[in-house]
Amino acid sequence: MRTKLNFGTAYHPETDGQSERTIQTLEDMLRACAMDFGENWEKYLSLVEFLYNNSYHASIKMAPYEALYERKCRSPLYWDEVGERRMLGPEIIEITLQKIKIIRERLLAAQSRQKAYADSRRRDICFEPGEHVFLKVSPRKGIYQFGIKGKLKPKYIGPFEIIRLVGKSIYELALSPELAGIHNVFHVSSLRKYVADPNHVLKYEPLDIQPDLSYEKKPVKILDRKEKILREQTIPIVKVLWRNHQVEEATWETEESMKNEYQHLFR
Structure with a gap:
């Protein structure tokens, strides 16, 4: 055929x-x-x-x-x-x-x-070789997220230099050595333009980035606890601060799932 x-x-x-x-x-x-x-x-x-x-x-x-x-x-x-x-x-x-x-x-x-x-819904965004951009990475999807509010947002790492335009809206980046295992060609929707500023000091947070541009969520501590009433049952939930995220990005998770996965946080 x-x-x-x-x-x-x-x-x-x-x-x-x-x-x-x-x-x-x-x-x-x-x-x-x-x-x-x-x-x-x-x-x-x-x-x-x-x-x-x-x-x-x-x-x-x-x-x-x-x-x-x-x-x-x-x-x-x-x-x-x-x-x-x-x-x-x-x-x-x-x-x-x-x-x-x-x-x-x-x-x-x-x-x-x-x-x-x-x-x-399309974005006509173009970059030139030599420009610097941030690269979007996202936390790995888990089954313990309680509700959609407070969901961990994607992070942007970098900046990285654009080497060349590979195809329509596809760019090749010069990644850092610690990201050597990741394919360095990305769609424009995963990039954000970096505007150079002499007074801008970049604070780099090391992340174990996977080939699919995801990183593992690691909890730091429990900030708060409360009970949520759903119909005829009460579910205890805890507010979790995650590594590489601000306090404002803390999320509410079920206490049971967090205890099963991260027992050390409750000692």
């Missing part, structure tokens, strides 16, 4: 959230179909499916039908059940072509709307 496997990558609308965008497009198509054809809209679902699979998709640079069968669709129109092979008169062909035109217009409108949505 001469197919080629391409792994999905983050930060690109072609793969990131593709299912959600496709579902939204289908909803727009069905809504327009119901408005245009009234109570008999379900009769035209086969045409909607045909046009969707035979329309150009920017993400794959061709129609889904062409991607699957490696040729453009040139099948004749049949209004009857599968297996019936009788010639259609010019009148019903003309009606069908009119319906196809309406559905195609609605499909293009839905696809354009979703493209505009994706474009509105």
